[in-house]
Amino acid sequence: MVVLHACCHNPTGFDLSHAQWQEVLEIVRERKLLPLIDFAYQGFGEGLDEDAYGVRLLAENLDEAIITSSCSKNFGIYCERTGCLIMVAKDSEQMDNIRSQAAIVARENYSNPPAHGGAIVSEILHDPELTALWREELTEMRDRINTLRRDFVEALKPYGLDEKYACVAEQRGMFSYTGLTPEQVDRLRDEFGIYMVRSGRANVAGFSQENLPYLAKAIAAVND
Template structure:
């Protein structure tokens, strides 16, 4: 039941991947656990394949993949000058990755930049992956926090074509408020139901010598809510409220910075999506924020927008203005 619920949220209940039975899904202890199982599956099943991560990516991605024995490489993604997507670098990188290698993609709300491809660009990514014979590993940690559940899944669904093969590590930690319950899933889309059964057996063997059995409570909550029309509707409403609050804080941050540091353009913050914003602050400026103003953020300049409130946004903006 949990696997069906997880895949239904990813692809849509009536998607061919779900109706054909060609996907295998296992429960994992959070999105990180799902990524680690995926990494071990890839390391044993695709020996010699490298895994390519966006530049930049979530700091733990390379750690997880290397710990499983995978070689990690980078593909172009972010343009520091525009603080937006470097589409040319992305497409150029994908067009040069050797066939059989794995590409780690952020489904939405890219961490740490908050910069996502457009729907058209996702189609181009899907075309290149299919043409090059690459295997996507999609990290889906923030479904519902960008533009909505289905909109956020549009990139993944652009990759999920007839006959496509891919892996999806999904997390329910944030969108269900179950961070400490460790609820994640790894879905492996194969070419046939028979292959899916073989993959499921291999995944179970990997899990058996890792965490053996995942926690049941959080997954039971997710399964119950997604399987009940009324409960699901209430959850969708609450998730929408969370997304709206984060976007409101984006607007407040951009507006406050524009007032505190006139002459500088902070409008890009409002175009980013998800919990994080790539501020463009240097490590030295981040250190000054910590030492002089007691404001903390990751040294790459990533701001946790979800941690901003109406009470602290003015102080945050004034502090940033003092160091830029």
């Protein structure tokens, strides 16, 4: 089995191009791997459809695939534990087998899923007006994050650090590997009150137009 992130890779923010997904498909086929595609950020990268490119490619071209789609981020219902498990099988007999196994696992794990989050998503997706509003709000979140990524790199330009951190603007989703070292992260925390994990992973959604100049200045200081 191989676990793949459909889009907005957590923690790196690096996503696969269409050509790279094609290569992944070939490797999965060649090695007879079962892909489990973790789809936690649909709509946060390039768009609802665009972000599904790799998922669709694999689902359409393989006999078997497992897709775990989360509603936590794109519906903003993290605490409701809502998502869905999509399984691709080559025929109905195989699907019956998978379904009965999945039912056993679910029974042993949580027995019955919480219903409230699913009802919220169902209400939205069955109402064209609510669906349009949801898409609009999702686009707003995506555009905000992608704009902040570009603005982060822009803010570093006066310090001559824009090229060094250019990857942040190329990456997608909530997270980025900034390339800041553990020591630099420690200094950001101790000297500037800026917090991120020591791997250098930053939550881009935590950037804002207000805090970017301060962040850029602090990053420049720890690059000295």
